[in-house]
Amino acid sequence: MDNFTFHNPVKLIFGRGKLEALTEEIPKYGNKVLLLYGGGSIKCNGIYDRIIEKLNEINSEVFEFTGIEANPKLSTVRQAIDVCKREQIELLLAVGGGSVIDAAKAIAAGANTETDIWDIITKKEKVTEALPIGTVVTIASAGSEMNASSVITNWETKEKKGWASPYTYPKFSVLDPVLTYSVPHEQTVFGIVDVMAHVLENYFHHTSNTPVQDGLCEAILREMIEAGPRLLENPKSYELRESVMLNAVLARNGMLNMGYKGDWATHEIEHAISAVHDIPHAGGIAILFPNWMRHVVDKNNTGRFKQLAVRVFDIDPEGKSDREVSLEGIAQLQEFWKGLGAPVSLKEYEIDESTLDEIADKTVSKSPEFGRFKRLTRHDSMNILRESLQEVGV
Numbered sequence: 001m002d003n004f005t006f007h008n009p010v011k012l013i014f015g016r017g018k019l020e021a022l023t024e025e026i027p028k029y030g031n032k033v034l035l036l037y038g039g040g041s042i043k044c045n046g047i048y049d050r051i052i053e054k055l056n057e058i059n060s061e062v063f064e065f066t067g068i069e070a071n072p073k074l075s076t077v078r079q080a081i082d083v084c085k086r087e088q089i090e091l092l093l094a095v096g097g098g099s100v101i102d103a104a105k106a107i108a109a110g111a112n113t114e115t116d117i118w119d120i121i122t123k124k125e126k127v128t129e130a131l132p133i134g135t136v137v138t139i140a141s142a143g144s145e146m147n148a149s150s151v152i153t154n155w156e157t158k159e160k161k162g163w164a165s166p167y168t169y170p171k172f173s174v175l176d177p178v179l180t181y182s183v184p185h186e187q188t189v190f191g192i193v194d195v196m197a198h199v200l201e202n203y204f205h206h207t208s209n210t211p212v213q214d215g216l217c218e219a220i221l222r223e224m225i226e227a228g229p230r231l232l233e234n235p236k237s238y239e240l241r242e243s244v245m246l247n248a249v250l251a252r253n254g255m256l257n258m259g260y261k262g263d264w265a266t267h268e269i270e271h272a273i274s275a276v277h278d279i280p281h282a283g284g285i286a287i288l289f290p291n292w293m294r295h296v297v298d299k300n301n302t303g304r305f306k307q308l309a310v311r312v313f314d315i316d317p318e319g320k321s322d323r324e325v326s327l328e329g330i331a332q333l334q335e336f337w338k339g340l341g342a343p344v345s346l347k348e349y350e351i352d353e354s355t356l357d358e359i360a361d362k363t364v365s366k367s368p369e370f371g372r373f374k375r376l377t378r379h380d381s382m383n384i385l386r387e388s389l390q391e392v393g394v
Contacts, residue, residue: 001209001259008254010146011172014246016238018176019136022054022093025172029132030090033060034083036104037095038068045182047138051095063087068096071274071281072103074118074154077110084111084131094135094170097187098142098194104133105150105168120163121152127165135173140180140245141191141282143198143252145173153275159362160275162267175249177241185232189340190282191244192228196221196337197285198251201267204304204373207260214307216256220247221312228340265371266292269381272362279349286342290334291387294327296374302326304373345391356385 013021026033033055042048055062065080083089084107094104108130110117119125135145144150149164183191203217224247231240250256269292270284297305302322309315309329317325338344346352363370363381370376376384 002207002261004259006254006258007166008146008169010170010253012146012175012249013172014175016176016178018174019050019054019179021172021174022051022134022136023058025134025174026055026060026091026093027058029134029171031059031061032088032090033062033093034080034087034089034091034107035062035064035093035095036068036080036100036107037064037066038070038097038100040066041182042095042138047095047136047179051093051136055093063089068100068103069153070099071153071160071278072099072106072151074121074152075156077103077106077117077152080107081110081117089131092131092133094133095138097137097139097191098144101133101135101137101142101144101170102150102152104135104170105130105144105148105165106152107131108133109165109168117152118154120165121150121161123163127167130165130167133168133170135170136179137173137175137245138179139183139187139191140175140177140241140248141187141194143195143248143250145170145175146249146253149252151271153278155278158275158358159365160271162271175245177238177245180241180245181236183235185235186341188232188235189342190280190286191248192224192231192340193286193337193342194282195244195248195251196224197266197282197289199224199256200289201264202251202256202262203308204263205257205260206301206304206373210260213256213258213260216250218308218311220250220256221308223247225312225336228336232340261372263371263373265373265376268370269359269363269384272359272381273346273351273385275362276355276359277349277351279351283343283349284346286337287344287346287348287388288384290330290337291384293330293333295380295384295387296371296376297323297326297330298374299323301374305329346385346388347391352389353386356382359385
């Protein structure tokens with residue numbers, strides 16, 4: 001393992017009925033609360049009314065900001081920052097999934113400074129303080145509720161950037177699996193894909209002596225493979241929602257990659273795609289990841305792919321080369337996601353060759369090479385993108 005420092009200050013409040021914790025946690029940070037949410041589904045499923053009830057119990061002064069996009073936009077973040085400054089907001093309460101929480105982190109970082117938030121996101125300036133954030137998770141997927149990371153899209157420049165600050169960890173996150181019962185089928189599929197992809201990004205590394213970390217990754221992947229299809233058939237199963245919700249947190253709270261750094265090249269390519277086309281993040285990931293795997297697997301790294309294939313997908317290695325076992329495992333992953341209903345080709349989002357050059361340029365906008373497991377260039381990005389236009393990878 002590499003040397004590492006681990007710090008995660010988020011107070012995780014997990015389980016049935018834990019929405020009650022809002023009345024205890026919110027007063028610790030202030031009375032003026034900006035309630036952040038997306039398209040309004042929380043009003044249809046009753047979650048909004050329950051949260052407002054809790055806020056009224058502690059006499060919070062509540063302001064609302066809605067309409068946060070699935071790929072949260074810089075323009076939206078700036079509008080919310082203006083609200084925070086104008087109304088002297090003391091706490092942000094983000095209700096939703098990763099998109100709302102990611103936006104909350106950017107809003108929190110921009111609310112107490114005259115620096116434009118895009119300069120912070122693009123690392124031209126640093127965060128020196130941020131408003132406190134609380135979260136109520138209604139979509140188990142991104143794991144943003146227990147980390148400092150955020151992804152924001154500048155639609156004017158067609159850039160999608162990931163960033164983080166030690167000041168943007170949520171102070172507390174409430175995770176009640178019951179609140180995810182009403183997540184639509186497609187979003188549940190995307191949540192399963194997203195969790196697995198986060199684990200896989202961590203899994204592909206070359207650091208030695210990581211049996212515990214590997215085992216944790218493999219356990220989460222096996223559980224998602226077992227629980228995912230059952231959840232789609234039983235969307236109001238508390239046990240299955242509970243399992244997926246916890247796995248989403250574990251995949252992104254920093255525990256899996258203690259002592260090493262994962263790859264994350266697939267996320268770089270997907271960010272470039274959705275900066276241009278504004279597609280669902282997990283949809284893009286489901287298409288790209290198997291094609292990234294096929295593109296990078298070679299005689300020097302088949303050991304990791306073979307390990308995944310045998311330990312997670314139960315591929316029998318008897319009489320097969322390591323490459324053959326590796327490719328079987330990749331095919332199993334793609335078939336599993338396809339069986340859930342995830343897309344398999346960029347054409348399903350009406351993406352064709354015409355924008356591939358622009359997308360490939362964006363994957364190397366920060367550096368001519370990206371990814372850690374195998375360093376990739378713009379040429380590699382183009383090849384993966386072309387392969388992702390096909391229905392079945394080759």
